[in-house]
Amino acid sequence: xxxxxxxxxxxxxxxxLNDINLQVSAGEVVVVCGPSGSGKxxxxxxxxxxxxxxxxxxxxxGMPLHDSTINLTKLRAEIGFVFxxxxxxxxxxxxxxxxxxxxxxRKMKKKEAxxxxxxxxxxxxxxxxxxxxxxxxxxxxxxxxxxxxxxAMSPKILLFDEPTSALDPxxxxxxxxxMVKLAQEGMTMCVVTHEMGFARQVAHRVIFMDEGKIIETGxxxxxxxxxxxxxxxxxxxxxxxx
Amino acid sequence: xxxxxxxxxxxxxxxxxxxxSLILGTLLGFLLGMLRSRKNRLVNPLIGFxxxxxxxxxxxxxxxxxxxxxxxxxxxxxxxTAAVLAMTIMGSAFICEIVTAGILAVPKGQWEASSSSxxxxxxxxxxxxxxxxMKTILPPLVGxxxxxxxxxxxxSAIGVVELTRVGWxxxxxxxxxxxxxSLVGALYFAISxxxxxxxxxxxxxxxxxxVSL
Ligand SMILES: Nc1ncnc2c1ncn2[C@@H]1O[C@H](COP(=O)(O)OP(=O)(O)OP(=O)(O)O)[C@@H](O)[C@H]1O
Ligand SMILES: [Mg+2]
Numbered sequence: 001x002x003x004x005x006x007x008x009x010x011x012x013x014x015x016x017l018n019d020i021n022l023q024v025s026a027g028e029v030v031v032v033c034g035p036s037g038s039g040k041x042x043x044x045x046x047x048x049x050x051x052x053x054x055x056x057x058x059x060x061x062g063m064p065l066h067d068s069t070i071n072l073t074k075l076r077a078e079i080g081f082v083f084x085x086x087x088x089x090x091x092x093x094x095x096x097x098x099x100x101x102x103x104x105x106r107k108m109k110k111k112e113a114x115x116x117x118x119x120x121x122x123x124x125x126x127x128x129x130x131x132x133x134x135x136x137x138x139x140x141x142x143x144x145x146x147x148x149x150x151x152a153m154s155p156k157i158l159l160f161d162e163p164t165s166a167l168d169p170x171x172x173x174x175x176x177x178x179m180v181k182l183a184q185e186g187m188t189m190c191v192v193t194h195e196m197g198f199a200r201q202v203a204h205r206v207i208f209m210d211e212g213k214i215i216e217t218g219x220x221x222x223x224x225x226x227x228x229x230x231x232x233x234x235x236x237x238x239x240x241x242x
Numbered sequence: 243x244x245x246x247x248x249x250x251x252x253x254x255x256x257x258x259x260x261x262x263s264l265i266l267g268t269l270l271g272f273l274l275g276m277l278r279s280r281k282n283r284l285v286n287p288l289i290g291f292x293x294x295x296x297x298x299x300x301x302x303x304x305x306x307x308x309x310x311x312x313x314x315x316x317x318x319x320x321x322x323t324a325a326v327l328a329m330t331i332m333g334s335a336f337i338c339e340i341v342t343a344g345i346l347a348v349p350k351g352q353w354e355a356s357s358s359s360x361x362x363x364x365x366x367x368x369x370x371x372x373x374x375x376m377k378t379i380l381p382p383l384v385g386x387x388x389x390x391x392x393x394x395x396x397x398s399a400i401g402v403v404e405l406t407r408v409g410w411x412x413x414x415x416x417x418x419x420x421x422x423x424s425l426v427g428a429l430y431f432a433i434s435x436x437x438x439x440x441x442x443x444x445x446x447x448x449x450x451x452x453v454s455l
Contacts, residue, residue: 073357073361076360077359077360080359081355087351087354089352091374100356100361104361105360149359
């Protein structure tokens with residue numbers, strides 16, 4: 001589904017992605033973790049080409065992202081992205097947030113798109129908020145709407161960039177619960193997060209990054225209980241303290 | 243000659259020229275502003291240079307160029323057309339800057355979220371970016387309209403019989419100069435004042451909104 005082959009990327013002289021090799025198959029849930037600035041966001045933002053790679057090859061759903069002639073909007077329609085800061089459309093209602101892309105990208109009829117959106121809102125437990133505006137919702141609710149907005153495009157892949165980091169602690173659980181359900185239903189997911197509980201519960205693989213490199217890959221329990229590298233061990237002991 | 247109908251004709255001409263160039267200038271200005279906000283390395287400096295030239299030269303000189311110099315290149319325009327054209331071009335430059343600033347004030351995450359869900363650039367602008375940018379754009383845009391309407395008095399210099407020209411033509415015939423130009427001023431004010439009020443109240447409403455977000 002996703003295949004990084006010797007991928008490199010620089011921001012100016014900063015080498016943010018250093019020879020990344022990674023393969024994610026359909027239905028797999030991969031958690032990416034690592035210290036701040038290690039390139040986690042950049043890595044998953046390359047998957048829907050919010051960032052461009054400069055060297056190497058990257059295939060997503062069969063499309064070569066290193067090729068600049070591909071149809072970007074078509075690629076992105078198949079990949080959902082959930083941001084740390086939600087980025088709901090503040091001028092639209094919850095329902096309109098979710099129906100916007102189905103109507104204009106999938107060319108659905110408004111009624112059809114609304115039925116679909118209600119179904120997705122139901123799934124994240126927010127059907128009763130359909131007519132509300134984003135600023136009337138709590139952070140956790142906004143993030144769940146953002147997930148519903150992604151789901152409404154029936155994506156083949158869902159990407160999450162620290163989806164719970166901007167939330168108050170008491171709201172983290174409700175968002176993770178939705179993500180766990182998606183993972184168990186077989187969604188292909190790449191999740192940048194430090195939520196160890198989530199990783200242990202549903203991740204097939206944990207990827208540890210530092211300074212633009214993938215340092216370690218492993219099953220969650222093996223990675224957290226018995227890390228192979230010192231850097232990973234140090235990182236895990238730090239997140240355990242929180 | 244009846245003074246009052248003459249003034250009404252001048253007022254009508256001012257409204258016509260301003261109205262036509264406001265509409266055309268707004269369309270052109272939004273187009274340029276949207277292009278400029280893309281920050282394309284080729285297009286952006288070109289538009290930037292155009293805007294700087296328009297802002298850095300007196301409007302009356304621009305009007306003269308359109309009316310007296312364009313014909314030398316085979317573009318012969320009537321005074322009315324030349325006036326509308328000059329005002330449209332000048333207005334579009336200022337409106338371009340307002341629109342660009344408005345678009346750039348929309349958080350980057352809105353572009354990322356909308357492009358991530360597969361919207362193309364035009365759909366992003368239309369459904370996500372511009373509706374939010376309008377909050378920033380509207381107050382200065384309406385303020386710009388007021389400036390443009392007042393600047394339309396400049397086209398009297400190429401013989402368009404609008405409000406200011408009517409004042410000139412009248413004052414050489416009757417002795418009450420103060421009365422004549424007070425009337426001219428009052429009529430300009432009558433058009434501008436509602437717009438000033440609109441601009442002020444938009445500013446108030448939209449800033450209050452933003453604080454409450
Ligand atoms: N647009 C950009 N221009 C220049 N440098 C950037 C840009 N985006 C990120 N960087 C830098 O690239 C490095 C990797 O950034 P990235 O956001 O991928 O890290 P991260 O692992 O997601 O960190 P965090 O946990 O803080 O989110 C950082 O040093 C960051 O400062
Ligand atoms: Mg990050």
